Amino acid sequence: MAHGDTTDAAAARLAELHNHFREYQATGPQQGHATTVSAPAPMRLDILDHITASVREVAEHTLHANPDAGPFPERVQDAYAWMHSNLAAADEADQLRADAIEYRQYLEHCLEQRDNAAVRKEVRQLACPKCGCWGLMWSLEMGRVICSNSECVDRDGFSTTLSLARFAHARAVTRQKVRQARAT
Numbered sequence: 301m302a303h304g305d306t307t308d309a310a311a312a313r314l315a316e317l318h319n320h321f322r323e324y325q326a327t328g329p330q331q332g333h334a335t336t337v338s339a340p341a342p343m344r345l346d347i348l349d350h351i352t353a354s355v356r357e358v359a360e361h362t363l364h365a366n367p368d369a370g371p372f373p374e375r376v377q378d379a380y381a382w383m384h385s386n387l388a389a390a391d392e393a394d395q396l397r398a399d400a401i402e403y404r405q406y407l408e409h410c411l412e413q414r415d416n417a418a419v420r421k422e423v424r425q426l427a428c429p430k431c432g433c434w435g436l437m438w439s440l441e442m443g444r445v446i447c448s449n450s451e452c453v454d455r456d457g458f459s460t461t462l463s464l465a466r467f468a469h470a471r472a473v474t475r476q477k478v479r480q481a482r483a484t
């Protein structure tokens with residue numbers, strides 16, 4: 301199970317987001333029962349948008365790589381397992397992209413849950429794809445990954461930064477190399 305750990309992590313986060321939204325719909329803002337003075341938590345419509353966009357991206361990539369993919373699963377959190385099973389025979393590039401999408405979405409789910417610490421921890425677990433050092437940091441302000449190596453800069457002297465998409469792609473490439481090394 302090459303995808304096991306990431307699939308579980310991303311699926312678990314997506315399920316949490318989905319549950320949050322459904323519970324709110326079930327209980328509602330409780331109008332007419334003002335037994336408490338505290339205002340109800342606002343419904344976070346952005347969570348619904350986030351879930352929809354995430355699932356759509358997974359479905360689009362899967363159907364692009366495998367037009368014969370089976371029907372989309374009933375539970376949103378099963379989207380990743382569905383993608384991987386339908387891409388089992390797809391070429392390396394499509395599988396790599398699937399890994400990168402899933403991992404980037406995992407990080408995005410963490411951010412949607414305002415779990416900045418989880419993203420910071422993930423970012424430290426990959427060497428900088430440009431200089432190879434272990435000094436990557438997550439900047440919430442910039443919404444980007446930054447290399448802390450003072451030598452790792454562009455022509456104008458600015459630190460190397462990576463979007464989450466590029467970071468996730470670099471991680472997927474690293475994992476693919478590990479898998480290929482194991483397979484030979």
Ligand SMILES: [Zn+2]
Pocket residue numbers: 428429430431432433447448449452460
């Ligand atoms: Zn670097």
